[in-house]
Amino acid sequence: MYSEINPYIEKLTELSDNSNSISPDMYKEHKVFRGLRDLNGNGVVTGLTEISRIKAKEKTPDGDVPCEGQLFYRGISVRDIVGGFWNEQRFGFEETVYLLLFSKLPDAKELGHFCRTLAYMRTLPDSFTRDMILKAPGRDMMNILSRTVLALYAYDDEPDDTSTANVLRQCLHLISVFPMLAVYGYQSYLHYHLGQDLFIRNPRQELGTAENLLHMLRENGEYSELEARILDLALVLHAEHGGGNNSTFTTHVVTSSGTDTYSAIAAALGSLKGPRHGGANIKVVKMFDDMQQTIDTSDRSAVREYLTKLLDKEAFDCAGLIYGMGHAVYSRSDPRADILKQCAKALAVEKGNEEEFALFEYVAETAPELIAEKRKMYKGVSPNVDFYSGLIYRMLGLPYELFTPLFAVSRITGWSAHRIEEIQNNGKIIRPAYISVKPESKYIPINRRQ
Structure with missing residues (x-):
């Protein structure tokens, strides 16, 4: 398609390569930490959060020393969270969603009502699957997921309302439908690009997130209890991680601009798609x-x-x-x-x-x-x-194409919690500084340029 201009593109590429090379020594000279990590690998602090915490070091009289890693969701060890629902032989993802969003563990009545709410919201607008997924199949599942999230903006009566109540409604809906968006996108890929049979199975209200994922993905809709419980546990462990990971930081940055929920989550999906993060x-x-x-x-x-x-x-x-x-x-x-x-x-x-x-x-x-x-x-x-x-x-028989979308199905929880936290704290737009290392030069009239 672009064969006629390829030589020119190659020339422009060479110009670009010569225009944007910064010596690694300059980062040391200006004391700039690449990747927002200092020379000891510690993250540069850019904010405060109550949502989760990572502990990898302990303070001693001789300084910080490495310790066994710990992860806390709203102050509670993830090991204890997992041990709690696993030993009771029940699913834990919905309980974890509640904890991350509302900073408390639900009692049995609260959890039951919350699960019913997610089940009620686990539905897409009329004709959405046909018009936005099946009529526009793609080869990359993360791009399909991003596109369908942005498309949901057009079906929302209050897409730009950034009040806590409206953003919470939007986030709960996205948490509920992400499994559908991921699985349906994959089914359309199998059918339209690989020529396989197409089947779209509706979620079942009595099933939770992990069970519905397996139910919708598999042609016979069947799965073992161990399979569902292990997938549920994996979703719990991927739901949130410290706030400083690339996609969550992206959520904070984009949210701080005042944009809508769908744009913020699509930006996070773009980050997660990167092989250094989600793949x-x-x-x-x-x-x-x-x-x-x-x-x-x-x-x-x-x-x-x-x-x-x-x-x-x-x-x-x-x-x-x-x-x-x-x-x-x-x-x-x-x-x-x-x-x-x-x-x-x-x-x-x-x-x-x-x-x-x-x-x-x-x-x-x-x-x-x-x-x-x-x-x-x-x-x-x-x-x-x-x-x-x-x-x-x-x-579990899950295809490679869904590995990163499954990460997103879980991490939408953490993104939602951080988006709401950013909004409720009414922070400034996030705008870090960059040091320009390009020397000043004079403007040259066009007839004198070489």
């Missing part, structure tokens, strides 16, 4: 696929050699990374990974995948040792949430 678990699964196709994984020495080649940029995508290892904040452990590891083990037993799980366990034990040998580390390295979540999703 990491896909990389983990594909890395293991490459490993299993390349070597005999029953030979642990061969696995160790493969991991070494990953770090030496000689295997898989040659990026020098062992995907799923390490986190920007956690050092000794990621509590979400610890919990998901137990879930992965239970699911592996049900699915007959014990051998693959054992391989993941070996890599989880060996990779930190090899990374410590190869890299200069300022903190420890351990498996992160993406290490086991991809394995779990694959054992």
Whole structure:
């Protein structure tokens, strides 16, 4: 389509490359922390929140030292939250949504009413699925999700009202329908791009988020109780994370401008789509696929050699990374990974995948040792949430295309809580400073330019 102007585009690209190169030394000279992280890997503080907190260090007389990772939702340990509903053999995602939005755990009556409210709101406008999803199928699920979220603006009678009551209504509706938007977008992709049979199954009011996801996604609508409970648990663990992650910060930045809910959430989706943020678990699964196709994984020495080649940029995508290892904040452990590891083990037993799980366990034990040998580390390295979540999703039969949208189905909860927090605190528009390092120059008339 653009073949005639490609040579010109190449020339402009070269000009662009020469115009926007800033030396890394300049960041040190001006004391600017790239990625808003200081030289020790600590995030630069940009705000206050009551929604969640990450703890990866403890204060001692000798300074901060790494500790076992902890994650708190509204001050409550996520380990305790998960242990509570898991031991009682019930689902926990809706309870977690309530906690993150309203800063308290619901009692049984409050939780029941809240679940019924979400079920009531789990519906799309008339003809929306046909007109906005089936008539405009796409190949990228996150783009479909962003597009359909923006389209919902046109169906809202009060789309620009940023009062707490209206934003809460919008957020509850988005939390309710995100599973439908993700699954229906995937079904349209399968039918219109891959030629498979099309089926659109309505959600059932008596089912929660995780059960409805599996019910709508699978052609027979069936799933085991363990499958649904583990998916529900994964949604709980992905619902929120500290406020400083890229997509949540995006939500704060865009919300601070006074824009509508649909635009703010679409912006967050654009952030989450990035492979450095929401797509990491896909990389983990594909890395293991490459490993299993390349070597005999029953030979642990061969696995160790493969991991070494990953770090030496000689295997898989040659990026020098062992995907799923390490986190920007956690050092000794990621509590979400610890919990998901137990879930992965239970699911592996049900699915007959014990051998693959054992391989993941070996890599989880060996990779930190090899990374410590190869890299200069300022903190420890351990498996992160993406290490086991991809394995779990694959054992659940979920397609790669839905891995990141499933992240969004969960994280819409945290985005909603942070959007409401930003609005209620009536903060200023977020506008950080950039230092210009380009020297001044004089304007040259056009007839004298070369």
